[in-house]
Amino acid sequence: MVSERGETVLQVxxxxxxxxxxxxxxxxxxxxxxxTPEQLLSMMRESxxxxxxxxxxxxxxxxxxxxxVQRFEDALKAHRxxxxxxxxxxxxxxxxxxxxxxxxxxxxxxLKLNPxxxxxxxxxxxxxxxxxxxxxxxxxxxxxTGDDPISTPxxxxxxAKVCPEASIILGHMGGFFYVDEAIRVAKRNRNVSLxxxxxxxxxxxxxxxxxxxxxxxFFGSDAPGVHSAIEIQKVVASGLSKDDQRNVFSDSFxxxxxxx
Ligand SMILES: [Zn+2]
Numbered sequence: 031m032v033s034e035r036g037e038t039v040l041q042v043x044x045x046x047x048x049x050x051x052x053x054x055x056x057x058x059x060x061x062x063x064x065x066t067p068e069q070l071l072s073m074m075r076e077s078x079x080x081x082x083x084x085x086x087x088x089x090x091x092x093x094x095x096x097x098x099v100q101r102f103e104d105a106l107k108a109h110r111x112x113x114x115x116x117x118x119x120x121x122x123x124x125x126x127x128x129x130x131x132x133x134x135x136x137x138x139x140x141l142k143l144n145p146x147x148x149x150x151x152x153x154x155x156x157x158x159x160x161x162x163x164x165x166x167x168x169x170x171x172x173x174x175t176g177d178d179p180i181s182t183p184x185x186x187x188x189x190a191k192v193c194p195e196a197s198i199i200l201g202h203m204g205g206f207f208y209v210d211e212a213i214r215v216a217k218r219n220r221n222v223s224l225x226x227x228x229x230x231x232x233x234x235x236x237x238x239x240x241x242x243x244x245x246x247x248f249f250g251s252d253a254p255g256v257h258s259a260i261e262i263q264k265v266v267a268s269g270l271s272k273d274d275q276r277n278v279f280s281d282s283f284x285x286x287x288x289x290x
Pocket of ligand 1 (some may be wrong): 054055
């Protein structure tokens with residue numbers, strides 16, 4: 031298959047394809063990453079993805095790029111294929127106000143926190159404040175997890191315990207080295223879900239489904255930096271049943287954000 035940009039891309043198997051929602055993608059410009067809405071939309075079409083969660087690359091509100099918030103809002107207003115998760119820097123004093131303002135406009139369906147890029151521990155007071163505010167608004171919180179000491183699944187488990195009413199998603203389901211830990215954390219805490227992007231082991235998706243069921247596991251790709259067709263193939267290669275595939279590719283996430 032040849033893409034709109036003339037590149038050869040993976041052919042997603044259409045014969046057993048399901049509706050696909052991508053629970054982890056990006057639309058933003060930062061340093062050398064020029065990931066415009068159009069670029070993500072083009073990749074979504076190539077991969078057969080109906081809707082994608084987008085977050086910015088900047089932890090908002092960014093002092094480094096004063097246009098970052100506007101860019102995020104514009105992308106959401108212009109494209110109904112996008113589902114907004116607001117990425118915040120918990121140590122920015124305007125973070126909570128921005129969350130309240132954007133949530134009031136019904137523009138977002140979740141919060142994204144990245145302890146690694148913000149250097150703010152998941153269980154720090156400012157981070158917990160945002161998690162509590164989100165759960166009061168009925169919004170789930172997607173945490174970047176994996177591979178660095180500040181964002182392991184065990185660190186995020188402290189948040190799930192302190193805020194049992196919050197719905198917490200472990201992004202990358204622990205990354206490279208903490209996948210077993212992510213599955214154990216999700217098994218111990220009913221308010222924790224797993225998101226599959228970039229985690230490199232198809233068999234661990236099968237293991238996660240055996241451990242916690244497919245209702246709390248969401249397909250994610252980290253597109254367009256990562257090609258979403260590869261991430262789809264990874265889930266297909268994990269050998270899930272048709273029902274579990276349907277849950278992971280769309281139904282479970284759809285259910286999560288149904289009321290947001
Ligand atoms: Zn990402």
